[in-house]
Amino acid sequence: MTPPPTPVPGLSDLPDTELLRLDHQVCFSLQAASRAFGGVYREALKDLGLTYPQYLAMMVLWEHGPLPVKSIGELLHLDSGTLSPLLKRLESAGLVARERSPEDERSVTVRLTGAGAELRTRALPVPRAILRATGLSVEEVLALQETLGRLTASLGRAG
Template identity: 80%
Template sequence: MTPPPDAPAPDVPDADMLRLDHQVCFSLQAASRAFGGVYREALKDLGLTYPQYLAMMVLWERGPLPVKAIGERLHLDSGTLSPLLKRLESAGLVRRERGPEDERSVTVHLTDAGSGLRERALPVPRAILRATGMSVQEVITLQETLRRLTAALDHAG
């Protein structure tokens, strides 16, 4: 049986619940910050930031997409995504086209340079895996756990 969500954590006295090292959110934030540093180094030769890299991965994987679909895939709102896409367009990696029937709809396409960048990005995932010091199976298990956590938190809010 699963304890209710507001139940105290087992084996942790109430007096210790506010300790920083007992906060899952802090562990996730610290890991995210550390990943940011590793990605910054891995992506510098590509001239991409981490969020730009994520957008490029979506386009490499799926081809031309409406801005809305990219935002949904990355869990980003248009206020965050639009400036990111403008910078990728300025760098010559993507082009944005307004829909002929609906001017509000914008589809993002890779340019030849954007498509070509995929080849140069291929070593990045292995570099990140090496930096984690974890096995492939450990990373897969962590990803599954984080997906479940995200889904639970999305439904809790």
Template identity: 65%
Template sequence: MTSQDIDMVGHTEDGRRDSSLRLDDQLCFALYAASRAMTGVYRPVLDQLGLTYPQYLVMLVLWEHEASPVKELCAALQLDYGTLSPLLKRLESTGLLRRERRVDDERSVQITLTEEGAALRERARSVPSVIERAMGLSSDEFVALRSALHRLTAVLTATAELR
């Protein structure tokens, strides 16, 4: 079937329905809906920590590495500078991190956890298990889903880079 065989309302010339144009058949929509639902599960848990979901992601990187140049944070979170910068400013204003120009390269900004930011890690330790329980997946299903999503991201990123 060619694109010419499909009219604007998602039917073939012979009147059969083209299921590829149904919303529920779209992988992109399934991922979008799952992402929104996942963020909704995180919201009340993170509210107790005083964090939004994007701020939580920043903190995860810093809890793992303690400090990071902004450029590396952008890469780790797959965000551009314009998106990340307001998140960092907000986290700095709440006292969770510091932004400082690097002594060895003043063009680079180093992000460092404050004592308060480091202490928040202990309060956040239960977040992953709360989310895993809310998902209702077995450990094997959880690992398989995460692996499939990592593979999908890698393939789509490589495809986008080829354009």
């Protein structure tokens, strides 16, 4: 009869000096993955003429239609200082139009232009290209998204 394998200690079992190692920092792993995603997205989006943040804003508009800037910011977890210049660049490119609400001058609604709506068709292959680049199955990606969602919520509560 073979003895059971020796359990691998969890991070909580490690001494503080070991926890200070770079390879034990989940934030570093996430940052490295984010940088790697950035490179893959840069390549995938270059023919669309979009940056990754612009692509996210376009995805929100393709999915939801016209939205107030505030709603776009909430969906993307971006503040207005980051979102406003991004939307201005999309407007300059002729992909979106920003209009002040007649009911509330402080509220600006963003809508797709014809060119912005047409760009969606050219963007359709991007998600599959990104999925292929991850080397993960759809199930693994969904599990990772669920874990990252929990992590984000926990960190939001802690911060």
